Amino acid sequence: MPPQSIISRPVYGMLSPQPGREHLFVADAQGAEAILDMAAAAPDGFFAGAQIVYIPRDADPSLAERLKALSPAMFYEGPSVAAAMPRLRQTLATARMGLRVYLAGTEGLIGQAMQAALEAGIDHSSIQTEHRGSLARRVQCVHCKGITEDVTTQPVTCAHCGLLLFVRDHYSRRIAAFQGVCINAEDPSEIPPAEEAFR
Numbered sequence: 001m002p003p004q005s006i007i008s009r010p011v012y013g014m015l016s017p018q019p020g021r022e023h024l025f026v027a028d029a030q031g032a033e034a035i036l037d038m039a040a041a042a043p044d045g046f047f048a049g050a051q052i053v054y055i056p057r058d059a060d061p062s063l064a065e066r067l068k069a070l071s072p073a074m075f076y077e078g079p080s081v082a083a084a085m086p087r088l089r090q091t092l093a094t095a096r097m098g099l100r101v102y103l104a105g106t107e108g109l110i111g112q113a114m115q116a117a118l119e120a121g122i123d124h125s126s127i128q129t130e131h132r133g134s135l136a137r138r139v140q141c142v143h144c145k146g147i148t149e150d151v152t153t154q155p156v157t158c159a160h161c162g163l164l165l166f167v168r169d170h171y172s173r174r175i176a177a178f179q180g181v182c183i184n185a186e187d188p189s190e191i192p193p194a195e196e197a198f199r
Contacts, residue, residue, distance in 0.1 A: 008171045012110070012131040017042040020100045023050040024091060025072075026113040028081070029059030030133025031105025032067055038102070039070055047072045051091060053084050055109065081109050088113060092120035101127040108138035108149060111176025135198045139167050140177040147177055154197035155183045164191060167198075 015038040023046070025035050032054060039047070051074040052067055068075050078084035092099075101117050103110045110129050117127055136150045146160025155164050158180065165180030172179060184190045 006169045006171060008169075008173075010111075010114075010129070010171070010173065012129045014038075015102050015104055015128050015130045017046055018100045018126075018128070020098050021049045022096060022098065023047070023100045023102065024095070025050060025052045025054075025102045025104070026084075026088060026109065027052070027067075027103070028055045028105035028109045028133070029057050029063065031103070031109065031130070032056075032059065032063040034104035034130045034132050035070075035102070036063075036066055049073055052076070053078065053088055053091070055079070055081055055084055055105075081112055085112065085116060089116050089120070092117055092122065095120070095122070099126065102130075103127065104130045104132055106133045106136065107131060108136070108176070111138065111173070114173075115176050137167060137198050138177040139165065139180040140172065140175055141165055141180050143182060147175075148180070151178075151180075152196055152198050153194040155192060155194060156180065 015034050017038060027035055047070040050072040052072045053076050054064060054067055055078050056064055064077055076087055101122055103113045136152045139148045139151045141158040141161060143163055144161035146158055148156060148159040151167060155166050158165050163182045164184050166183040168179045168181060170179045
């Protein structure tokens with residue numbers, strides 16, 4: 001669970017089955033376990049009207065099989081969050097009133113899926129989140145606006161412009177990322193060693 005000392009960071013709970021006919025689950029490898037844990041408390045037939053969007057990354061293949069065994073109405077397995085976003089946006093665009101959304105896994109996945117759900121007009125109270133897994137950060141460079149995914153070190157090199165960034169604790173919900181600011185703007189030859197800061 002992420003530390004609560006960062007005021008701008010969203011607060012995560014635990015998934016629990018909600019009343020409704022349609023349910024949309026979005027999870028990465030770590031989030032799959034949250035769905036499976038919630039399924040143990042779900043009533044019979046709960047997943048008959050459910051859609052699961054799953055991004056396994058390098059997860060144990062048995063997790064996908066266990067999710068499929070829940071017999072959802074639709075199961076999609078994508079290679080990355082970016083690859084899954086068009087399908088997720090389409091699903092949200094055609095959703096009917098009363099859709100319940102469940103987001104589970106790493107902060108990067110939850111933030112991006114939350115952003116898509118809110119843009120589609122899903123009411124915030126219809127969205128549940130549960131953080132599972134790595135505390136790696138999604139970082140936006142404030143200089144070039146590029147996003148670097150899965151950041152675990154402090155500082156980090158921007159994947160787009162190459163600047164050495166100090167990863168601030170400020171989290172932007174609008175872009176679902178932490179902010180990165182050039183750490184050596186006054187003296188580019190000053191390069192502090194990178195240390196693992198976010199596991």
